[in-house]
Amino acid sequence: MDHEQAFELLPGYIDEELSLSESLEFERHLASCERCKHAYEQQRQVIMQLRQNDLRLDAPPELVKRIRAALPVQRSWWQRVASRLGGVSGFGGTGRTSGTGGTLGWAPVGAMVVSLVALTWSAGLYLSLPAGDTHLTQELVDSHVRSLQFDHLYDVISTDRHTVKPWFDGKIDFAPPVIDLAQQGYPLVGGRLDYLNGHAVAVMVYRYKLHPINLYVWPGSEAGATPHIYERQGYHLAHWSAAGMNYWAITDAGESELNGFVTNLRAHSAS
Structure with missing residues (x-):
């Protein structure tokens, strides 16, 4: 492995993205090459410095409050289900019907049933593995x-x-x-x-x-x-x-x- 190849592999080695054989070959080159060893140490020090806590900046409390207020309210899965059922005729009494007498409120329930079936099927595939x-x-x-x-x-x-x-x-x-x-x-x-x-x-x-x-x-x-x-x-x-x-x-x-x-x-x- 020459210097050019080593410099190309250096970022991948630091990020642990190389294959086993590439890592071993890079390490063998690194052990006998002071130039590449110096480059590796420089990049490693930069990464360590970027991960230090004193480089992080905490947002002002007022900004945090405004961001949180702008975010949509996260409801639990059961809350979303209850909300959908509440709009269905027979569940909460607020069902709506179309001009032909069909109940539109059942559509979300049908979609929910399909989702549950798909979820159950996916879980079955996962659990079928030993x-x-x-x-x-x-x-x-x-x-x-x-x-x-x-x-x-x-x-x-x-x-x-x-x-x-x-x-x-x-x-x-x-x-x-x-x-x-x-x-x-x-x-x-x-x-x-x-x-x-x-x-x-x-x-x-x-x-x-x-x-x-x-x-x-x-x-x-x-x-x-x-x-x-x-x-x-x-x-x-x-x-x-x-x-x-x-x-x-x-x-x-x-x-x-x-x-x-x-x-x-x-x-x-x-x-």
């Missing part, structure tokens, strides 16, 4: 989004599994299976290191059309050989284990596309 996987799935979603937002999708870019697999040698203490699924419509495009569930994991990156698929792999003997597909925050996740490895796949593609990826991957692994 208790031990809830925190892990959030980590996976965060990692997937972070890899897309900060252009950290790959540490090694290659469609050749014989290039991607050796890249992990010496970086982790296990050899992840790297499978090419280009003929099945899920080409391998690269790999990276990530930190998940308390330890370093291998990530193989595939694509389905324009949809990236992150496949996280690490050793383990968890039960769950049969894949399960979940949905969280608009992403689909699949989880299974095989041959002493844990597998988690995540993508913004649809459930059927992810299921096709998992089916092809498992069939290829078993062959």
